[in-house]
Amino acid sequence: MSETSARVRVRVAPSPTGDPHVGTAYMALFNVAWARKMGGEFLLRIEDTDRARFDPGSEQQIYDSLRWLGLTWDEGPDLGGPVGPYRQSERLETYGPVVDQLLADGHAYHCWCSPQRLADLREQRSREKSSATGYDRLCLGMTREERETLPGFSPTPVVRMLIPDDPPLTFQDAVRGEIRAPHPDDQVIRKADGFPTYHLAVVVDDHLMGVTHVVRGEEWISSTPKHLLLYQWLGWDTPEFAHMPLLRNADHSKISKRKNPAARLTWFREQGFLPEALLNFLQLMGFPPAHQDSEVASLAEFIDAFEWSKVNTVGPVFDLDKLTWLNGHYIRALPTEELAARIATHLTETGTWPSPPDPSALTLLTRATPLIRERLTLLSEALPKLAFLFAHDDDITIADDARSQLGENAPAILASAVTALSTVTPFDAASIEAALRKTLVEEMGIKPRLAFAPLRIGLTGERVSPPLFESMEVLGRTSTLTRLGRAAENLS
Numbered sequence: 455m456s457e458t459s460a461r462v463r464v465r466v467a468p469s470p471t472g473d474p475h476v477g478t479a480y481m482a483l484f485n486v487a488w489a490r491k492m493g494g495e496f497l498l499r500i501e502d503t504d505r506a507r508f509d510p511g512s513e514q515q516i517y518d519s520l521r522w523l524g525l526t527w528d529e530g531p532d533l534g535g536p537v538g539p540y541r542q543s544e545r546l547e548t549y550g551p552v553v554d555q556l557l558a559d560g561h562a563y564h565c566w567c568s569p570q571r572l573a574d575l576r577e578q579r580s581r582e583k584s585s586a587t588g589y590d591r592l593c594l595g596m597t598r599e600e601r602e603t604l605p606g607f608s609p610t611p612v613v614r615m616l617i618p619d620d621p622p623l624t625f626q627d628a629v630r631g632e633i634r635a636p637h638p639d640d641q642v643i644r645k646a647d648g649f650p651t652y653h654l655a656v657v658v659d660d661h662l663m664g665v666t667h668v669v670r671g672e673e674w675i676s677s678t679p680k681h682l683l684l685y686q687w688l689g690w691d692t693p694e695f696a697h698m699p700l701l702r703n704a705d706h707s708k709i710s711k712r713k714n715p716a717a718r719l720t721w722f723r724e725q726g727f728l729p730e731a732l733l734n735f736l737q738l739m740g741f742p743p744a745h746q747d748s749e750v751a752s753l754a755e756f757i758d759a760f761e762w763s764k765v766n767t768v769g770p771v772f773d774l775d776k777l778t779w780l781n782g783h784y785i786r787a788l789p790t791e792e793l794a795a796r797i798a799t800h801l802t803e804t805g806t807w808p809s810p811p812d813p814s815a816l817t818l819l820t821r822a823t824p825l826i827r828e829r830l831t832l833l834s835e836a837l838p839k840l841a842f843l844f845a846h847d848d849d850i851t852i853a854d855d856a857r858s859q860l861g862e863n864a865p866a867i868l869a870s871a872v873t874a875l876s877t878v879t880p881f882d883a884a885s886i887e888a889a890l891r892k893t894l895v896e897e898m899g900i901k902p903r904l905a906f907a908p909l910r911i912g913l914t915g916e917r918v919s920p921p922l923f924e925s926m927e928v929l930g931r932t933s934t935l936t937r938l939g940r941a942a943e944n945l946s
């Protein structure tokens with residue numbers, strides 16, 4: 455892709471049709487990489503011409519998820535910019551004259567065929583096993599009055615492109631080299647509701663917004679000849695194209711929001727993935743590791759390494775195990791306070807905590823974070839591991855599977871631990887451990903495993919917990935003694 459021409463301007467152009475698709479972030483990432491590498495601009499355009507699938511909450515979700523990932527744009531509907539508006543529904547006056555010009559030049563024509571007639575045509579062809587596809591041009595060359603006398607007439611016409619016999623079918627693609635796409639159909643460019651279709655709007659907007667490189671998913675390769683024709687008819691320079699391989703499931707099907715929860719961009723945040731892990735993962739979906747010896751690379755390192763010739767051409771398999779592994783890596787690399795703050799934000803955002811934690815809860819979380827960090831792969835796993843710390847002492851109940859593990863001497867062990875711990879100073883993990891070993895293991899002669907199990911269960915209610923002595927230290931002497939004392943009573 456040429457690096458010398460005009461200043462690079464790229465865009466991501468999502469349609470607000472529900473939760474944003476993870477592919478929007480993936481496309482935005484590769485657009486951002488090129489824009490930042492070249493010192494150009496990255497635009498966000500909202501393509502909301504499909505009114506049937508329009509979802510009013512979706513635009514905000516697009517903003518929130520891209521900002522969460524740090525994929526920020528220089529111009530967009532919310533920021534404005536020199537070539538706005540950046541929402542297609544606000545640009546209808548821009549498209550109208552272009553369609554009129556195409557009609558006047560004979561490159562487009564009105565079509566009054568009703569949806570029913572088009573459905574019947576498809577059905578008839580399939581019945582007759584006809585190889586014909588696309589519109590049969592019944593309306594071509596007719597006036598409204600002529601067409602009205604025939605069946606299958608709809609009073610509100612669409613406008614179609616008149617595709618010539620020899621349209622441009624090959625083009626250069628930055629990722630794939632020369633591509634040959636199939637012969638297009640007489641594409642509708644203005645719908646009966648007066649809105650342009652994607653194909654017209656994308657060309658008009660990319661041109662008027664000065665987009666130099668169209669970076670988008672490979673599903674648009676087959677549409678590119680129509681776009682090339684429009685550029686040619688309108689006398690506009692064509693941008694360069696880069697068609698990214700689509701993200702795929704393990705069976706190579708496309709990732710769809712209907713079938714795969716991980717297709718929804720908001721899902722990753724809900725699950726407790728870190729944005730930097732998801733970015734790194736999306737980067738690896740389309741690009742070899744930025745470093746020779748490690749798959750871990752920041753956005754800045756990716757931008758530095760970015761070249762179109764290295765982008766994958768084959769659809770990458772969306773491997774959640776890999777993402778989870780990366781997430782664990784990024785979690786372990788965060789400083790404790792930062793990790794605790796991320797966990798707190800996650801709990802608040804997902805509504806698990808009704809409001810942000812008060813300073814004492816945040817301090818508790820920060821002190822407890824080192825106990826769980828090594829085994830944490832998702833932020834959402836933190837609270838279940840630490841629930842006992844945030845519970846009231848009276849609310850600790852012993853789980854059935856934990857109770858069944860306890861021997862008859864559990865109450866005696868718990869009572870001796872209470873005595874041993876009441877005078878330990880300082881009340882830190884090392885002193886706690888020393889005191890408990892002395893009393894329970896050395897003096898009472900109980901094996902460590904059997905001695906500490908009742909304490910863990912008394913403290914947390916569970917068989918499995920973060921490290922015991924550290925947990926006692928974080929919980930503090932008063933709660934520790936209260937819990938062990940209560941368990942001794944309950945079990946005797």
Ligand code: GLU
Binds near residue numbers: 671
């Ligand atoms: N609105 C299209 C989409 O959501 C944009 C495709 C393009 O980038 O040209 O996929």
